[in-house]
Each structure stands twice: as C-alpha cells, then as structure tokens.
Amino acid sequence: MRDLDPAPETAGMLLEWYDRNARDLPWRVPPHRSRAGFRADPYHVWLSEVMLQQTTVAAVGPYFHKFTTLWPSVSHLAAAEDADVMAAWAGLGYYARARNLLKCARQVAGELDGCFPDTEAGLATLPGIGPYTAAAIAAIAFDRPAVVVDGNVERVMARLFDIRTPLPAAKPEIKAAAAALTPAERPGDHAQAVMDLGATICTPRNPACGICPLMAGCLARRNGSAADLPAKTPKAAKPVRRGVAYLARRADGAILLERRPDKGLLGGMLGLPGPDWGETVPAHRPPVDAEWRISPLVVRHTFTHFHLELEVRVTELPEGAQARSGRFHPGAELRAGDLPTVFRKALKAGLAGLDD
Template sequence: MRDAELPQTLLEWYDRHARMMPWRTPPQDKCAGVRPDPYRVWLSEVMLQQTTVAAVRAYFHRFTERWPTVAQLAAAEDGDVMGEWAGLGYYARARNLLKCARAVAQDHGGVFPDTYAALLTLPGIGPYTAAAISSIAFDRAETVVDGNVERVMARLYAVQTPLPAAKSELTALAATLTPQDRPGDYAQAVMDLGATICTPKSPACGICPWQAPCKARAGGIQTDLPRKTPKKAKPTRLGIAYLARRSDGAWLLERRPDSGLLGGMLGWPGPVWGDAPVDAPPMLADWQRLNVEVRHTFTHFHLILALRVAEVPMDAAPDTGHFLTPVDFRPSDLPTVMRKAFDLAQGMT
C-alpha cells in the first residue's frame, strides 16, 4: 500500500468504526450535512488534555448542560466554573477556559475563528488545540498530533528515536499523510486507531487497517515502539492541611491564588509544601493531629499532607480564608487532593 492510499483506507475504516463521543459529529451525520459545533469541539479538546476520555465524559455533559454556548460560559461566575471542574485536574485549563470563552464572546461576537493562526491568538489555545479545532470543527487540513498519533506514526514508520526527542520527526511524518479531503474525520480516525487498535500494550495488529504497510509489525517490534527516554524520579513534598469546623457546621476554606498549582480552587488553609512540613495554623484553636495522611501525585511530584482538625466557636476569627456554611459548601467543588483530606477528616472525627 502506497502512502498516498493510507488516508483513504483509514477513512473507510473510520466510517465503520468511529467511536461515539458526546462532542463528536459522526461521519454519517457529516455526510448528511450536520456540521460540528466549534464550542463543543473546543471544550472537549481542553478537557481531554492529559485526561482520559472516560474521565471527561461526565464533566463534558455537565458543562454543556449548564452552559450550552460559549457566550453562556463566558458569563458564568469564576467560582461556579472552577467548582464544576473540580476533580478533573490541571486547573490552569479551567482558568484558561474562562479567559478563552470571554475572548470569543467579547472579541469575536461569540463565534470561534476558523483558522489555525486566528485560534492561536486565543487564551489557552496552543498549537495542538488550534490544529484540532481548525481541523475537526472547520475541516482545515491541519496536522493533529497527540500521544495516540505519535504511537501510530512511530510504529507505521518504525521510528527508533525515543520520545520526546522524536516529536518533530513524528509530526513531520503525520503531516505527509494529512489529506485535503475530510481532514477533520481523518484526524479523529488516527486518534481512534491509536486508542482502540494501535494501543500501548498488545496492539491488535490483526485487525488494523494499516497492518500491511506497518514497518514495526513487519519487523516484529511494534510493542517496543515508541521508545521513550526514562523519566526522572519524582520528588516528594510535605505539607499540612488545617480543617476547622465552626459550631454551625461551617468549614474554613480559602481560595488559592489564580497562578500556580490548583490556582483558583477552594482548599484547606496550610503552609507552602516543601521538604518538611511547617506548622502554621490559620488561627488559634485546639488543633488535633489525625493519625492519617493524604497521599497524592501531581505531574511533577508526590505530596504527603498531614491533617489537623479543630472545632471552633461561632466568633472564631481566622487569619486567612473564610467560613462556608453547609448551604454554600459542596465537597465536590474541592480539587481531588483537598477532597481526600475532607473525606479522611470526616471519617476520623
């Protein structure tokens, strides 16, 4: 099979086997004239960054039910959006989501621009997301390369260079296959191929539409590719979370600064995480040490949080944060690490 034939072969496979996604316009619907909604494409691409499809589905449904259009999302309260995002991780995405929605609403009349270059000018949209939106939403012939596509290209062409050094080489190879006809469907087809057949472990080569031209399969090295440079061991940081509950059931919380890890999210007061925990309570109280700890892993480090709890009177005056009553406080609005602390404290007090 010649390289020129690969896109059409994959599109024929995609027409039969496309995954059903709440944000995707199926190929048969597109043939019937249904156009993808750029808002839903953009929202899904932001949510899917470093996150699995399975984890994103429920969040996508909640967001689109509560804010069906980019204009409605742009008008939302920051705290409401951050609360709905809680648990999905990588919280800078949520902050950029609001910035981008507001830029589209204010500067583009609520309509997403349809070119790669114009999309790149929007907050939070980088080269990958701009290529994905312009391709999938507007059928522009842009090359979309995620981890699935990198794996497919590495195996198809038996690229031995390890990732991440191989990224530019794999992107160049992917660009040679990007078709002018149905580029949006093709982009999704390659990603589907990597997600369902050309998987990291035990690829189903026997049913792959590209099995014949695959150089890695021919050499019996498909499970060895793509090669990856070993990652450095993650360091461990330590900290303390202080959970104070007032006599009316209100909890002391603080909203973290917009910049930095967990930016803009609610959380328990506590000192900066570092090599050793620093005892720095947010107020005078009879703090009790719990014989449990929160363990959580972020992208670049592991975290271990010691827990302190205290029951405080109605006139308690904290040095930081504010009390949220049971009516205003939803544990589901907490990021995962803070929710772990809450759940442990609830079980121990």
C-alpha cells in the same frame, strides 16, 4: 522519511475503517453526517479538547455534559461566575486550564462576536490554545488540513513508520509522518480516525495488529518492533513535597476554607488553609488559635511534576468562632465538587480524625 513508507492509499483505508467504527462521542459529528457536510460545533470541539488534555475520554464525558447543560454556548460560558466554573471543573485537575477556558471564552464572546477563528493561526492566538488544540479545532470543526498530533497519534505514527527515535526527540519526525498521511479531503475525519485507531486498536499494550486496517503497510509490524514503540526517554523520578492542611470545624458544622491565589497550582480554587508545600513539613502556622491535633491519616496525592504528602491537623471550635483568614462554609452546603481532589482527600482524612 524512510525507503519503505506506508502505501499512498493508507489514508483512504483509514477513513473506510473510521466510517464503520467511529466512536460515538458527545462532541463529535459522526462520519455519515460529516460526509454530508455537517460540521462539529467549534465550541464543543474546543471545550472537549481542553478537557481531554491529560484526561481520558471516559472521565471527560460527564463533565462535558455538565458544562454544555449549564453553559450551552461560548457566550453563556463567558458570562459565568469564575467560582461556578472552577467548581464545575473540580476533579478534572490542571486548574490553569479552567482559568484559561474562561479567558478564552470571554475573548471569543467579547472580541469575536462569539465565533471561533477558523484557522490554526487564528485559534493559536487565543488563551490556553496551543499548537495541538489549534490544529484539532481547525481540523475537526472547520475541516482544515491541519496536522493533529496527540498521544494516540504519536503511537500510531511511530509504529506505522517504525520511528525508533525516543520521545520527545521524535516529535518533529512523527509530525512529519502525520503530515505526509493527512489527506486534502476529509482531514477532520482523518484526524479523528487516527485518534480512534490509537485508542481502540493501536493501544499502548497488546495492540490488536491482527484487526488493524493498516497492518499491511505498518513498518513496525513488519519489522517486529510494534510493541516497543513509541520509544521514550526515561523520566526522572518525581520529587516528594510535604505540607500541612488545617481542618477547623465549628460546633454548627461549618468548615474553614480559603480561596487560593489566582496564579499558581490550584489557582482560584477553594481549599483547606495551610502554608506552601516544600521538601519538609512546614512549621505550625494555624489559621486560628486553638488546640490542634494531627489526624492519623496522611493524604498522598500525585501532581504532574511531584508527589505530595499532606499532614492534616484538626480542631473543633465553638459556634460563631472566626479565623484570621478564609471563611467558614456551612458543612451541609459544601459539595465534594467545590474542592479539588487533593483537598477532598484532606477533608475526608480530617473529618475521620475529628470523629475518631
């Protein structure tokens, strides 16, 4: 670490701030109850942490409420139908998380009597639980002195300790800084306090340094580098992939859909038929012989590693028509949540093309 480290009382000051300013989150035990010995439900912590990966707190709230209403315990979730869980997940993206959610729930319910392990090492053996999630559950649900480092924590530590090494190379240094700050008492509240500080005060842009409880010991504020941290290695430009989605609507209003393979992007989800995406628009390979036309609306969607441009081709079919693959779903029963976002966009674009 550096010659000028934040003062040893920093963790205590942070907890005092958290006791007054903790965010009210549906999966959280507030600090006054935590101090009295109450602990968060490990199922709630696990579910929220998986949902929060690559997603905002505001977006996760309604999904968390939906899941805990439909499946109030890990055993209820383990017994759910895959398709129901995938449909409830639609809109959160990164569907491999939903598949791992089910695998993990079934392992906990089937092999561990519905009880999550209470250590980082034990949690890390479960499907879909990586180092961050294992540390978060261990700290928040079991009050273990685990070092929890997410994007908010990275930002707070980079500024507090004036760590100028660009991310991702700075991760070991940042984790060491977070470990140095983690107290033996109330480590779960401490982990949540750092997250809250990053989310509400030590924000990416225009941090509110003047009201930060740690401003006196913040090295980046002292050195004038807070607004520039954490430094990041420039990302390579995302490539563009192109594809085709086929929208076939029968006279009775039914829409042709197919379930994607379990493995791969959007695995296990319903979607419009179409070939794999690539650098160029794929050759015309419709799921049913018909007169197809191209919708004037091009669908654009961004995934983690690439941008997608999707051409939507549409056709009207007589009632009772069948396709080579997939099956027709009654249009009146098709809910927006049954499809991932990219196919909701494609469906909307295709219907606009049909109804022109």
